[in-house]
Amino acid sequence: MTGGTGGEGRSAGASVAGDALDELRRARRRFVVLTGLRWLPVGVAVPVMVLLMRERGLDLATVGLLGAVYSAVTVTLELPTGGLADVVGRRPVLVVSSVLSIVAVAGVALGTSALALGGAYALWGVSRALDSGPLQAWYVDQVHAVDLDADLKPGLARAGVAESSGLGIGALAGGALVAVSPLPTTGAPLIALSTPFLLAALLGVAHLVFLLAWVHDPPRARRATLRDVLRDVPATVAHGASLAVRHTVLRRIVGFMLAFGVALAAIELLAPNAFAQMLGGESRAAAPYAVLVTLGFFGSAAGSSLAPLVARLAGRSSRGVLITAVLSAGALAAIGVPVIGVAAAAFVLFYLFLGMGGPLLDELTHRSVGPRERATMLSVNSMALQVGGVVASLAIGALAGATSLAVGLVVAAAVLVVGAGAMIGLRAPAQRSAGDPASSSSRTSLGPETSR
Template sequence: MPAAPAPAASLRSVRRRFVALTALRWLPTGVVIPVTVLLMRERGLDLPTIGLIVAVYSAATLVLELPTGGLADVVGRRPVLATAALVAAASSLTLAFGRGALVLALGYLLGGIARALDSGPLQAWFVDRTHEVDPDASLRTGLSRAGVAESVALALGALVGGGLVALSPLPDQGDGLIALSTPFLVAAALSVVHAALVLVWVRDPARVAAPEQPGTMRALGATVGSGLRLARSHPALRRILLVTAAVGAALSGLELLAPPRFAALLGGESAAAGAYAVLVTAGFLGSASGSALAPLVARLTRAPSRAALAGILGAAIALAAVSLPAPVAAAVAFVGFYVLLGIAGPLLDELTHAAASSGQRATVLSLNSMALQGTAIVTTAGLGVLAGVTSSAAALWVPAAVLAIGALALVRWPRPAS
């Protein structure tokens, strides 16, 4: 009889698949990031309308996060992840072919549904499979490498997306497919590949069915309810949700305010377009570097909560520094924000998984995503008005302050219950 594979080899296989699936999940997003607004502008939409369409994505994600997280905990990670990838492909195709606000809004609605479906199951699968192979195995390395993979995939995708438009054989204008549609066609194909790999690689651990929950919908309701009660009663999870909400305000604030800020520094939108695309790529690579540094920083500070606290406080300072009047200093602060937040990301994930059980893991991750998306909606609406009254530089201080205050939830991290 052949010998069973060594646990170390099995752990490496789980980790490699998790990292590869994470990269492939975010690569299509990176491909379309540089051209999404440009495509909608080419379709004749003005910026206020585009803002409303983008809000459809966040609203759909917010509303569906918890039910879809509970669904993944009940029916398994594999079917939910595969469905998410296929819905993402449908979203990309809708945006590629669509004309008019309603059709493009439908594309964003599908994108929000896909985001809600896949916001927690892949990471939950990785944690469950790792613990199935070795209950005492550390999650930090896998979560850190996945953070690196996500950021590198976004950076690489952003560069590829711009190149696809330049090389596209499609016309620059027209009622059908145009050059700006090309990245969305490629993103759809990548999402289909992602779905196929999920079906091949992801296997849900064996579960013990609860006899008192005979129906899927009843089980789903019970799982969602228990996740809400856990978040309300568990001191660590309450703190993580507060930190995540603050991070959502910071990220959405920077994404909204940085483009006009650098346009003002560099002499207008046209002058800043190329430089800002390079800066965004550098930011994603900086986030990857931060994720790679997370295990080292945790060892140096002797606790993941202290390392995450240091990273988030540093990111808050960097976010405020983006308001500096010198373009180089503002650009360094922009990249520094992503590096420091990248350090905190995998460590916050580690703290989350330490507090959540297997049967509630995807639900809890969906709660985190809800906190992120909820503050993003409020932030983008409020900061747009504030920046119009004052300036993008002044408005940047608000999300910086929110992030610094949110970091305080990591002070004196509660000890695990004995």
């Protein structure tokens, strides 16, 4: 009798463990697919975005102004939209973001004036701000609902692969689509260069369908009202911003993100010019640089797949971020070497190392916050990245203009190395066990960490 009971107990325990494993795999699979579908339309649009606006008659200054509109809207709304996702739930915010993204890319496809395109860009910025954290926050919530001690790195790494692969595959498809488009090349509301944006809109609809089918928030005692939103969103944003200052791990992560924003903006701003100089002009460099950007996306995907291995070899995630950031800085500086083979290899290596460190940095963030401010903190990180980008666009661009592209790249690399110093000796908070009563409230669970 005793032996039979014990066998039944072991069988039931194995069944429960198997069910939990299935839940974790399902959540990870959905997160990865949704991430890939999110970034595939962006990849389709990227190669032709400037070309379309130029064909519509906009000069480069106006094109730059539209980019500034997008960035300004995104930065302004980062924190409020992150707080909104923490208050009303991940699903409604993601759905609204997806709908706005579809409208925005369709608006770009059809827009024939600076005003119309500016409106589409502003909508796109709102969409970007809305989705900068909720999907990843939803995934972590799903994992922690099953097992608070589950390793987040595999899911975050695979999502990083999906993001970069979506961008790379989309970029190849978008460039090829223009060549086979049946639409006229000019003089119509829809032209050949509009075709990738129409495809991006259709892919956005597919993304929306999967969001509606797969993303569901945990049951709430009651639905958030407008009064809740007006009261709780500012409080959540203020609390998240306060944590970013008071909590040692989060403060260091934000500092690192500022430096990394400088590095990313520097490579986007200076690398095209560096390759144009080496290849004999912008027109001759356009096609090779497009291929190089695609290789960079795939390099980032490969790096993301290696992130768990990097963490194991480094001993902990923060050390892995430190090592990959220093390697990224070396690659960034090497892009200024006036030898095409060296510069091209350094460009791809920069994105490879970027991919390695990204999931590890995300894991550090998630282990330092609870569900009530998870999306808000992801928005804080995103905003820090973009602020660093603005600084680089102004300061590094001016420095490179006054000196040389190589000097600008070296200075940006030095900023990244300094920022990586924030990871030295950093240890993320231990993951809470299911029996820890503080795990249900991030405000209390974070209390002891602020004293580090």
